[in-house]
Amino acid sequence: MKILTVVGARPQFIKAAAVSNVIRKHHKEILVHTGQHYDENMSKIFFEELNIPKPDYNLGVGSGRHGRQTGTMLIKLEEIYEVEKPDFVLVYGDTNSTLAGALCASKLLIPVAHVEAGLRSFNMEMPEEQNRVLTDHISNLLFVPTESAEKNLKEEGIKKGVYNVGDVMFDAILNFKKLAESKNEIMEKLSIKGKEYILTTIHRAENTNHIDRLKNIVNALNKCGKTIVLPLHPRTKKYMMDYGLEFNENIKVIEPVGYLEMINLEMNSQKIVTDSGGVQKEAFFMKKPCITMREETEWVETVENGWNKIVGTDTEKILDGILNFTPLSKQKNIFGDGNASGKILKVLDM
Structure with missing residues (x-):
């Protein structure tokens, strides 16, 4: 199976460090960096210290207004998708890179897998909220990190292809804390x-x-x-x-x-x-x-x-x-068991 992963911002590099490591043991992965975060301290250092594979493509989009940034990504991603012909496009979170990666794949009828699906702030003035809602509604596989995220999707009528796998950032913490x-x-x-x-x-x-x-x-x-x-x-x-x-x-x-x-x-x-x-x-x-x-x-x-x-x-x-402010209660285990990446791989293999 060929999986094409789209990343572009700091949180996505961290999530990819956990998930790509698992995927590459079993499948071919094409990694595309949109260049949304391009400053060395916001991008390059993460690839180096987390041992993330060097991107196969770097779009070099950089900063800019939302429409221009997202539109440029769509144009460049379409060319890559048509060359690589992936079986799945994997996107993370809620950035412009997330939306562009998912929308371009959906237009080309390539299945989309959204990691960290179902999150809602219920503030549609936030670009992140717009990105995550739109991405969820065009995704084929929706990997949610929590029960409330799963509930949010159900209330929007999204029930098919939803999997509660836990939080991949918890995987990353466990992997890199020491x-x-x-x-x-x-x-x-x-x-x-x-x-x-x-x-x-x-x-x-x-x-x-x-x-x-x-x-x-x-x-x-x-x-x-x-x-x-x-x-x-x-x-x-x-x-x-x-x-x-x-x-x-x-x-x-x-x-x-x-x-x-x-x-x-x-x-x-x-x-x-x-x-x-x-x-x-x-x-x-x-x-x-x-x-x-x-x-x-x-x-x-x-x-x-x-x-x-x-x-x-x-x-x-x-x-x-x-x-x-001081917490008065003990923490509950609400983000899974630290094996979200492995569970994502199992679903992709189904």
């Missing part, structure tokens, strides 16, 4: 010790592209008085400069880091403050309290289990979360 523990150079470089800092990430467009929201976030981080470690996303850095915003000395701003260093920072942190879907899950895996700077989350299980607090972008709510 290796990540050795990446202590980042801690030494920053002169920090475990449990003495709060790890923060800010990257979503609904936060970075609106001055009031980003200003509220920056104010909360500046006012909290805690040591904050902040790997700064290129988009956030740009808008910080455009808006004339600055961080106080309590915030250690660093360049984006690789997956292993990020896991090391997560496991040694006191709490995690983020607007990232993937980091919310990683916080849960690491048993770290998570404060989410969004109005909703697709990972509702982490909130229901009491380990994730949704605070939006209100300065006082973010501050209260940083200073006072």
